[in-house]
Amino acid sequence: MKRFLILMFTSVMIFSLTSCNFATKTYKIELIVKGSSMEFWKNLSKGAQSAALTNHAEIQMDGPEEEKDPADQLRYIEKAIQEKPDAIILAASDYNRMVKPVENAVNAGIPVIMVDSDVNSKKTLAYVGTDNIMLGSKLAQSLESRVKTGGKVAVISFVQDSYPAVQREKGFRDTMARYSRFQLLKTQYGGSDNAISEKLTAALLKSEPDLVAIAALNEPSAAGAAQALSKSGRKNVRVFAVDCMPTEAMYMEQGVVDIALLQNPYQMGYYSVETAVKALNGQRVEDVYTDIYTVDKSNLFDKLYQQLIFPFSN
Amino acid sequence: MKDRRSIGEKRTRTSIRLGRKFRWNSLQVVLSIVMLGLSLTAVMVISQLIYSHASATINYSVSQNNIQIVSDVAKSIDSYIDEMESISDTITNLLAKEPVENLNRSTVVFLRDDIETIAVFDETQNAVFCTDSRTLRDDIDLTRQSWFTGVIAQHSNYLISVPHVQRLFWGDYPWVITLTRGVTWKQGGVVHNGVVMVDMNFNRIRDLCTRDLENHGYLYIMGTDGSIIYHPMQQMIYAGIQPKEFQATSHLRDGSSQVTNDGQKLSVAVKTLSGASWKVIGVSTLQGLDAYGNGLKNYIMTAVFLLSLALFCASIVVSRGIVSPLRQLVFLMGRISGNGEDICAPEKGVFEIRTLSASFNRMVRRIRQLMNQVKEEQEQLRRSELKALYSQINPHFLYNTLDSVVWLAQSGDQKNVVHMVMALAKFFRMSLSGGRESITVEEELQQVENYLIIQQLRFYNTFTYEISCEDEIKRAITPKLVLQPLVENAIVHGLGTLGESGVITVKAQKRDNMLLFEVRDNGCGIPPEKLEHILETSPKSRNGFGLKNVHERIRLGCGPEYGLTLESEPDEGTTVWVKLPLQFPEAQKEVES
Numbered sequence: 093m094k095r096f097l098i099l100m101f102t103s104v105m106i107f108s109l110t111s112c113n114f115a116t117k118t119y120k121i122e123l124i125v126k127g128s129s130m131e132f133w134k135n136l137s138k139g140a141q142s143a144a145l146t147n148h149a150e151i152q153m154d155g156p157e158e159e160k161d162p163a164d165q166l167r168y169i170e171k172a173i174q175e176k177p178d179a180i181i182l183a184a185s186d187y188n189r190m191v192k193p194v195e196n197a198v199n200a201g202i203p204v205i206m207v208d209s210d211v212n213s214k215k216t217l218a219y220v221g222t223d224n225i226m227l228g229s230k231l232a233q234s235l236e237s238r239v240k241t242g243g244k245v246a247v248i249s250f251v252q253d254s255y256p257a258v259q260r261e262k263g264f265r266d267t268m269a270r271y272s273r274f275q276l277l278k279t280q281y282g283g284s285d286n287a288i289s290e291k292l293t294a295a296l297l298k299s300e301p302d303l304v305a306i307a308a309l310n311e312p313s314a315a316g317a318a319q320a321l322s323k324s325g326r327k328n329v330r331v332f333a334v335d336c337m338p339t340e341a342m343y344m345e346q347g348v349v350d351i352a353l354l355q356n357p358y359q360m361g362y363y364s365v366e367t368a369v370k371a372l373n374g375q376r377v378e379d380v381y382t383d384i385y386t387v388d389k390s391n392l393f394d395k396l397y398q399q400l401i402f403p404f405s406n
Numbered sequence: 407m408k409d410r411r412s413i414g415e416k417r418t419r420t421s422i423r424l425g426r427k428f429r430w431n432s433l434q435v436v437l438s439i440v441m442l443g444l445s446l447t448a449v450m451v452i453s454q455l456i457y458s459h460a461s462a463t464i465n466y467s468v469s470q471n472n473i474q475i476v477s478d479v480a481k482s483i484d485s486y487i488d489e490m491e492s493i494s495d496t497i498t499n500l501l502a503k504e505p506v507e508n509l510n511r512s513t514v515v516f517l518r519d520d521i522e523t524i525a526v527f528d529e530t531q532n533a534v535f536c537t538d539s540r541t542l543r544d545d546i547d548l549t550r551q552s553w554f555t556g557v558i559a560q561h562s563n564y565l566i567s568v569p570h571v572q573r574l575f576w577g578d579y580p581w582v583i584t585l586t587r588g589v590t591w592k593q594g595g596v597v598h599n600g601v602v603m604v605d606m607n608f609n610r611i612r613d614l615c616t617r618d619l620e621n622h623g624y625l626y627i628m629g630t631d632g633s634i635i636y637h638p639m640q641q642m643i644y645a646g647i648q649p650k651e652f653q654a655t656s657h658l659r660d661g662s663s664q665v666t667n668d669g670q671k672l673s674v675a676v677k678t679l680s681g682a683s684w685k686v687i688g689v690s691t692l693q694g695l696d697a698y699g700n701g702l703k704n705y706i707m708t709a710v711f712l713l714s715l716a717l718f719c720a721s722i723v724v725s726r727g728i729v730s731p732l733r734q735l736v737f738l739m740g741r742i743s744g745n746g747e748d749i750c751a752p753e754k755g756v757f758e759i760r761t762l763s764a765s766f767n768r769m770v771r772r773i774r775q776l777m778n779q780v781k782e783e784q785e786q787l788r789r790s791e792l793k794a795l796y797s798q799i800n801p802h803f804l805y806n807t808l809d810s811v812v813w814l815a816q817s818g819d820q821k822n823v824v825h826m827v828m829a830l831a832k833f834f835r836m837s838l839s840g841g842r843e844s845i846t847v848e849e850e851l852q853q854v855e856n857y858l859i860i861q862q863l864r865f866y867n868t869f870t871y872e873i874s875c876e877d878e879i880k881r882a883i884t885p886k887l888v889l890q891p892l893v894e895n896a897i898v899h900g901l902g903t904l905g906e907s908g909v910i911t912v913k914a915q916k917r918d919n920m921l922l923f924e925v926r927d928n929g930c931g932i933p934p935e936k937l938e939h940i941l942e943t944s945p946k947s948r949n950g951f952g953l954k955n956v957h958e959r960i961r962l963g964c965g966p967e968y969g970l971t972l973e974s975e976p977d978e979g980t981t982v983w984v985k986l987p988l989q990f991p992e993a994q995k996e997v998e999s
Contacts, residue, residue, distance in 0.1 A: 135641065138641055138642075139641075139642060139645070139647075142639045142642045142647070142649075145622060145639075146649065146650060338577070338579050339577070341579065342576060342577045342579075345545075345573070356645050356646070358641055358642050358645035358647065359645055359646065359647060362642060362645075362647050383646065393570070393571055393573070395570075395644060396644055396645075396646070398570065398571045398644075399640070399641050399644035399645065400644070400645065401571075402571045402579045402581065403641070404581055404608070404609070404612070404640075404641070
């Protein structure tokens with residue numbers, strides 16, 4: 093009798109336990125970008141949304157509209173901390189100034205994953221994005237292989253203390269140092285703005301008659317540089333760009349822009365969310381470096397690249 | 407008497423305590439657990455059944471819904487492509503009838519938001535007609551574009567491209583799907599073989615396809631060669647990230663099917679377009695009731711929990727309802743063995759228990775009845791035995807005494823005749839004693855003295871006697887005719903053979919709050935083997951009938967601790983002690999009242 097009772101009790105217990113397999117939790121993840129109106133960040137967000145769909149997560153994108161002032165991002169981080177999401181994915185607008193807010197978030201118990209632009213802190217879980225030193229180095233290599241004559245090379249960067257800008261420039265300059273036929277000019281900062289970059293380039297074109305190439309370290313820089321170059325009508329200078337959008341693509345078709353190194357913002361968005369969910373599920377996470385593609389006039393309309401260069405208009 | 411009652415109470419209390427103590431094997435616990443277990447299992451099984459059934463129903467409706475949406479989308483894309491085809495047909499027909507130059511006038515008809523460009527190219531890649539007023543780029547090599555090269559040889563077949571970025575104009579890069587067909591026209595006597603091109607804005611197709619399926623489902627379109635025409639994560643796929651379920655769903659045939667991918671059940675609806683041989687594929691996860699979020703599940707769990715709680719309480723109440731009358735019966739049963747109090751079990755609860763209680767009550771009543779009956783019968787028996795005893799004594803004794811009187815009268819001893827007859831008269835009067843059974847010690851002693859006087863006369867003073875009594879017990883009560891048989895015994899069996907030296911002593915005294923009579927003779931005594939059995943009830947032995955009779959009468963009337971005690975030494979004499987309760991007339995009256 094006693095054994096029968098115990099048997100029945102256990103079976104009821106097991107039954108009730110197995111019947112409460114609760115559905116998996118949906119994580120809330122805050123994605124803070126550098127310029128929410130920019131195509132690059134929109135694409136990154138799309139990648140993040142796709143990952144959210146398959147990984148039981150909910151993404152909320154936020155951040156300043158434009159990348160001009162790094163301090164703008166502070167209040168978005170503070171706001172995110174207040175809202176207590178499960179995780180924050182952040183593209184830091186400044187390598188050093190964002191350390192404190194990031195560490196505040198971590199201390200508040202919110203894990204932080206860095207995407208595209210890293211921050212000077214060891215408290216973040218992982219970095220997902222382009223290996224920017226390698227990107228800079230690749231840019232230098234293709235410049236060297238395509239510009240056979242020597243001469244001056246201008247560098248148009250975007251925001252001075254932005255970590256990707258720093259690293260790309262470092263990679264670029266370190267590799268360029270190997271090629272003695274080029275002289276690098278002082279870096280100009282276009283603030284991720286077409287018009288400013290265009291103005292800077294126009295001034296350079298005037299003051300530097302020996303200029304043979306312009307290295308533009310992000311898309312607005314490249315577009316601005318190409319525009320100025322196209323207007324000036326100089327044929328002996330070519331732009332080597334990082335990232336490419338339709339305007340720049342047109343200049344590439346016209347031969348103003350020689351090559352563009354494409355980053356993959358979809359991958360960044362996708363893998364950052366995947367990494368965040370992995371971390372939230374208690375798995376070990378590592379840095380993820382996303383793909384870099386070299387595009388020129390000949391392969392601009394390849395299936396893989398046209399999607400990155402010409403986003404669907406909504 | 408007091409001691410006995412207290413023992414009874416103690417036992418009763420113990421049985422109550424045993425009844426209330428928690429025991430794993432008690433009926434109530436077993437009943438509660440079994441009922442709780444069974445009902446819980448039932449609740450669980452039923453809720454699980456309902457849950458899975460509801461899930462299956464929901465999954466079915468999800469699949470049905472999916473196939474409906476997929477068919478809808480397929481139909482609208484089909485009709486959309488049909489429209490495009492008919493536009494290209496119209497242009498082809500126009501070209502066949504009218505000169506190329508006239509075409510521009512009719513084109514207004516074709517201008518729609520969702521059409522980027524309509525153009526006609528001849529075999530030399532010259533645009534003979536274009537709806538767009540902008541100048542076409544002159545640096546484009548159409549022979550490198552599949553929509554152009556694919557169609558020129560095959561004439562009237564339609565060719566629908568995959569989505570691509572069109573670049574007919576500078577700085578304009580729209581995403582389009584290009585529909586082309588071959589066309590032939592005459593211009594200035596020359597037959598031209600060209601291409602009609604309709605660029606459909608891809609956004610239109612995307613709009614048609616942007617339909618939310620249930621449970622975060624989506625649909626995508628796959629071309630004949632496995633290329634993606636549309637996918638909500640198209641950009642991801644181009645960017646090198648393929649959705650996990652793509653492999654599992656892309657090869658499926660038309661209709662609805664279920665596949666398991668990565669531990670997730672998917673409902674996949676497939677419909678092939680009639681015109682473009684594209685496949686529209688709808689994918690939804692099958693989550694059953696889980697699709698409604700945790701709320702429903704929690705609701706069910708809460709309901710089950712509350713139900714279990716209710717069942718738990720109910721099982722306790724019900725089992726108590728069954729068990730408590732039983733427990734009362736058990737308790738009362740324990741009391742029966744105690745003493746004959748009035749016991750009555752309440753007749754309530756379920757039918758069987760009520761019947762049991764009723765039977766128990768009947769049994770108790772019957773037992774009480776029987777006990778009373780037995781008591782009464784015992785009483786009657788005692789009475790009849792007493793009567794038998796009296797009547798046994800009397801005629802024998804009377805005969806002997808009268809015999810003696812006759813002898814005395816014959817011998818002329820008038821004085822002794824008078825003496826004896828008087829003693830006899832007194833003896834008998836006292837024997838009657840007004841029908842009472844109890845008399846005082848004094849009376850009893852007088853009675854014995856009368857008897858001894860008579861016997862002394864009969865046996866010619868061959869023995870002497872002594873009677874003594876303590877003063878304080880003279881008024882005490884004693885059953886009558888207790889001493890006479892003992893004295894008779896002493897005279898007949900003890901002194902019978904002895905000469906003039908025989909002495910009979912009768913003493914009444916108070917000892918240990920008891921009345922103690924002592925009858926002693928100095929006769930021949932009783933042999934030990936006889937002494938042992940002299941008080942035992944054996945109907946066959948005639949010996950010591952008197953003693954036994956007295957002994958039993960006392961025990962019957964006063965209790966087992968009273969009665970006779972014998973001591974005998976052969977040739978020394980015999981002593982008989984009679985232990986009786988010390989009672990006085992007043993006390994007895996009180997007890998009786």
